[in-house]
Amino acid sequence: MLNIYKTNRGTVRRYDGTVLKTGAYDTWFNVKSAHEARSGTGTVRGYFDDSLVLTVDDRGPATRYFKNGVYNHGSGRAEARFSNIQYWTR
Numbered sequence: 001m002l003n004i005y006k007t008n009r010g011t012v013r014r015y016d017g018t019v020l021k022t023g024a025y026d027t028w029f030n031v032k033s034a035h036e037a038r039s040g041t042g043t044v045r046g047y048f049d050d051s052l053v054l055t056v057d058d059r060g061p062a063t064r065y066f067k068n069g070v071y072n073h074g075s076g077r078a079e080a081r082f083s084n085i086q087y088w089t090r
Contacts, residue, residue: 002031014046014054021048028083033066 001015010025021029032047035058046054068085070078 012048018054020046020053037061 002020003013003015004024005011005013008022010023011019012021012024013019030047030049032050034045034047036043036045037058039061041060042058044054044056044058045052066087068080068082070080
C-alpha cells in the first residue's frame with residue numbers, strides 16, 4: 001500500500017513509512033510493481049519513473065488484489081488520477 005503525505009510537495013511512502021518518492025503533488029509519475037509470488041515467501045519490486053526504489057519480501061501466501069483510488073483521509077479533498085493501467089500475469 002502506498003500513502004502520500006504533504007511534506008516535500010507530496011511524499012509517497014510505503015505503508016511502513018519507507019519514502020519512495022518526493023515532489024509527487026500536481027505531477028504525473030509512473031508507478032510499476034512486480035510481485036513474484038511463490039508458495040513460500042515471494043518478492044515485491046516497486047519502480048517509480050522506471051527506477052527501482054523498493055525490493056522486499058512479500059508476507060507469504062494470501063489472496064492479493066490491486067486497488068486504484070483513495071481511502072477516507074479525514075477532511076478536505078483527496079484525488080487520484082490514473083492513465084494507461086495495464087496488468088500482466090503469468
